[in-house]
Amino acid sequence: MTTSAFEPIKRDNLSRQIADQLRRAIVDGELRADDRLPTEDELALRFSVSRPTIREALKILAAQNLIRSKRGPTGGTFINCPSVNDLSESLTCATTLLVGMDAFNMDEILQARELLELQCCRLAAPNRTEAHLERMRQQLAIQRDSSLSAEDFCASDVALHRTLADASGNRLLGFVMFSVIEALQPVTNMVAHRFRDRALVSTQHQRLIEALEQQDADGACAIVTEQIRDLRQHLGADC
Amino acid sequence: MTTSAFEPIKRDNLSRQIADQLRRAIVDGELRADDRLPTEDELALRFSVSRPTIREALKILAAQNLIRSKRGPTGGTFINCPSVNDLSESLTCATTLLVGMDAFNMDEILQARELLELQCCRLAAPNRTEAHLERMRQQLAIQRDSSLSAEDFCASDVALHRTLADASGNRLLGFVMFSVIEALQPVTNMVAHRFRDRALVSTQHQRLIEALEQQDADGACAIVTEQIRDLRQHLGADC
DNA sequence: AATGTTAATTTGTCTTACAAATTAAAAACA
């Protein structure tokens, strides 16, 4: 027996191995959106494992929104066409965790948000449509309701900024920017509770909308810079 | 019996519900990193479900790198401290899928990359350390080896740009930028195979490093703009 | 012809059991 060429003993999780194989098939394009996988029983046969193991593997993929399942004769497991929303959600969740664990400090977060939002602003000024403006006006109207809870106010704030991201016309940039903003929301909420002057914020949003109406990129950017500066001040005073 | 206030019938997956509950406990901070969850048997008891169901729920969380498991008396399931690398990996994977499914078009991707990389560049010029410069020089040396395969050349290309992202000093921005760049790699690879002039790219990298050495932000940005312009040209000619 | 019923298929869940890994304590030995 030769000592060389030992087989790499893979005693990794079976379910993980199977999930990896299936994922690779999806990413590489062998399996396309809405394709139907074999039934769980058949997969169990093909991989020579039990059905619970197959199910654990499928759960891993389902957790990443790569597949969906349905019962019944026409049911089965199907490849999902991943949506930007799904991705945004999981990215936001993960970023929130990282923020909560101080993987990023406040300076980094604020700086990243400022730079991203300014870029979105520059793109949004020429690209915004009337629909975008209307959505922003609606949020502004909500924010002016003084009976609104702090949480609802912040949610509307986030919605308005998300619209700004959408208005950039660049879905990738908008997606990234929005995730950063939403991950910041818990912190923003806290600040809003304690310091933020709603009237001031509403006025800033009013001016932001007006600048976008007139396609005034510089004007819009100035307001975003102002808002971030305010946030930074409040946070600096706080923590 | 009143017709109002029907209870929302929740016949969602048990495993998903359990995973959601546990995830919320993690995100909300009730469960901290390295905390140990109850054993699977105990969880099954507490949730009044069977162990396989618990295991499926745990697989969902494991797929998101939120937990890890170990066997044995001191083993069990523990809360993971999520790392930026893990997150970057899953974001890259997801973005790659979205790109492959044409959720973003090429213009959006290139524009996003250009804007993100320019911001990183501006930050990197003053913030780069000697270690960053050295890493970039090493990658440049690799790229000048003409016996390198196209894939390896591109991998080194990506590594150099990742270093640029790191040099920005903003981990959040760097993380986002890198994910966008890496998701683009398959496309970039293709272009590199067919069009890209390695010598030109190497020279550009050389100039980029020199600009960063001298902390010349405008110079570095100019080169990044140049590279994106080249990419855009090649892609425009291609697709 | 419209409608209700039944059967078949597929995922969802439960139960029980054993395997594998790992640690801690107990036992054997020097």
Place this chain on the structure above:
DNA sequence: TGTTTTTAATTTGTAAGACAAATTAACATT
């Protein structure tokens, strides 16, 4: 007594089989 080996206990990993629930299609009934 100190060291090593063995054994037992604990916990996750995997398996097999069974039944439940949902859904569709074919069938039967009025």
